[in-house]
Amino acid sequence: MSDRIDKSLTRKKLDKTLKPHWVWAIALGSSIGWASFVMPATWMGEAGPLGVILGLTLGALLMIVISISYGVLIRNYPVSGGEFAYAFLGLSRLHAYISGWFLTLGYICIVALNATAFSLMLKFIFPNFIEQVKVYEIAGWEVYLTEILLATILIGIFTVLNIRGTTISGRMQFIFVAILIVGVLTITIGMTSSAETSFSNLTPLFTPEISALAAILTIVAIAPFAYVGFDNVPQAAEEFKFSSKKALTLIVLAILFAAAIYSLMILATGVAAPWQEISQANHAWGTGFVVQEVLGTGGLIVLATALTMGIFTGLNGFLISSSRVLFAMSRGKVLPKAFSNLHSRYNTPYFALIFAAVIAIIAPWFGREVLGWVVDMSSVGVSIAFFYTTYTAYKLLKWSEQDEGYNPELHIVSPGKKVVTLLGMIASVSFLVLLLYPESPAALGMESIVALLVWIAIGAIFYMIRRKELAKYTREELAYLILGKDQFKLKKEEE
Template sequence: MATRERRKLEKTLKPHWVWAIAFGSAIGWGAFVLPTDWIGQAGPVGVVLGLLLGAALMMIIGVSYGFLIEKFPVTGGEFAYAYIGFGRRFAFMAGWFLTLGYICIVALNASALALLAKFLFPDFVQTGNMYTVAGYDVSMIQIAIASLALIVFALLNIRGASFSGQTQFVFSLILIAGIVLLGIGAIMTDGPSVSNISPGFTPDQTALASILTILAIAPFAYVGFDNIPQTAEEFEFEPKKAFSLIIWSLLAAGLAYSAMILITASTMPWQQLLAMINDTQSVWGTGDAIESYLGRAGVFIIAVAVCMGIFTGLNGFYISASRLTFAMGRARILPDSFRRLHPKYKTPYVGILFTMAICLVAPWFGREALLWVVDMSSTGVAIAYFFCTATAYKFFRWSENSKAENEASTVSPGRKLLSLIGMISSIGFLVLLLLPWSPAALGKESYIALGVWIIIGIVFYLLNAKRYNEISRKEMNYLILEKEEI
């Protein structure tokens, strides 16, 4: 029998709140801040095709998530799935890389709020410039804005999952309304035109290279749908609904991204738009594009929408980072403090405060330096996707005559094929990111950041390995999965 205490989270989350956590986290600030950057890399049609193909591959990966959530509705997500399929060492690897990804995205969302303030109130935000990092001016005002957002959303998350879920749903509805209004404005006004989207791809590379460039960032663009398994222990509904929530959140995110790309590119010939942005050294090209046909009213609409995207990103990834570190603390690979629950709100508040503390350092290094780390974090997300799909692959058999990899395996050739495609897709994402000659390869700074994180992880594991590995298999099963036998 297990002897160690296993603390549990309360079941308070409704289905539409969970959908909003996934959708809002996947969209975040990226749909409103990055369109001109992506268009410059691949052309508008290349970006849309790359993002939609990425959403389709994420849905295939989502099949594995849906199955594992239904079978193991516990907090921890990929950490738990890697443990089931490959044991505790690989579970730590998946959890370590995913923790980095979640924390980086929290920090980047906070910095996006400072970027928005810099666009709306440039003179005010630039007062108190202190120094420059990688060509980006760091001011005291920007640091204060990002830090305030991090502190406020940490406190909101400590108040409980149900409060976070309700606010996330409201933020998501406002975000969608903002995109709809911008789309209506583009249709009804004179400036925007479909002809401005031509040429569909960047002239300096092939259409395939353009699509692959965007496809490689799909793990980053859609990271957020995997927040659903992180909250599985808190569902107040049947876990089998999780798969449909994953599919609907990815579909909505893919359409939202595509809409903002097409709206932005239609405002004027997109190569002219990019030239204008470069000439003026604009801090927010998408905002300039919207202002060109809707004026300050358009800036207000997109400012509200991007605020909602930032808020949903902060909220969603605070939830995920804290649940993941809670699960790892419960398994005794992180210090015991991570498995503590708030005495009043019953939330994993130590993980929330830990995430906040790490992220409060980020604004001092400037946005460009932070982007290097975030680019690298896509690697960690792809690794987590691989472990999930590979574990699901082990649970399915091609036929009755196939050799069973475990006693609980199910004959399901369709789902086994989809989990195999998910595994191949995850490896493909890693190849696109890590091979130097890939059109989407990481930059030198991102490789360095990745190496540093790996070294820190090795040191951290070695320091904690004795306690982690001395726990028996049955007891570890209980701590991670709430059952002694898998």
């Protein structure tokens, strides 16, 4: 260890238990979640069937461009924390904090959103059971005690399983994803081959109200939300029981599978009836309604099973990720020590898991409409995290050994990848523009903007509280704690 690092510092480590197919399942299951089964009718109403498919496909390609940067960084820095660690590596502790702050909220909200999606599905199938003991109405959404209790129980179960280790959660994730894929294929084949459906129902291919380009861009803008989950891979990188060189392949495969599943569910929904009728009917669950109409109760059971698996994989994957970000931020002295406490038997960040679960359990009390505003806002945070990652990878890569400041112990010569990371930076900024520019077809609503400003304010206050503690440690010491490096070669940050 460097003489510039306090030798009394101890760096807590997580066990290496995750197998490659488990990590692929974490990325894929987290990327698709409930949205691929619940949102097709809504998305078609905004862009038309082909607009959605092209938008999500283009979004997937942009995610793959961004994932190249993740592959470079995971390979060289396989540590928990992902974008939090990368922002520190490429910039400073302040930027690391910003990245981690946004990611934590986004991940925890998606845990809550998946849990409430389970109640939504049951509300469609068993409305009399779910709509019990109305608590109040908030932002036009009726909150029932039954659905809150269901979400709480579901989150509690997955929290306990994750505390018991990633061997259990990783194996479960793969089984859930396998069942999900079989369910999607079964529904798609059943819907497209039925005598009651027709491909002519997919016309017009784009929504007539806006141009084809605007329709596609509307969907491209939600790509950070639609595919968020592939970035769960770097959060778990420290726990890989295999070479980190495989990470990029696993991420790309997960994104491609996710794009295919999204497209198949759009197709399966759109062939049932003229898509304008489906999107305008305002069904509680458009896809569930048309599948039941065409394939009957058996088809609905298959769809509900696939949706349940999507919910479980999203809930499980983002519990893992949110806890690892909290753990890494605590290990890096940004958060209090408790968040990096490890279970005496299972060596898992149990306090971080419990904290994430508690926050996720609180969220359903605000109603799904309010929760939706926060999740929309979190797309900005995810895009910021994408930018930090692509920027750091761009900084790490060099055109040639003759570049100014080239250090063979730190930098990698790869002109091709450097171009791709530059494109990733542009894509990340483009997502931010689409979300924040008022005239954009995918601009955030005022409620989401307010939620974003509130979260920024809270984060600024918390950082000021923690700044004095964080300032006690040198950059080299923080590099050791965050990245596990005895020597840190980048220039000392200026703050």
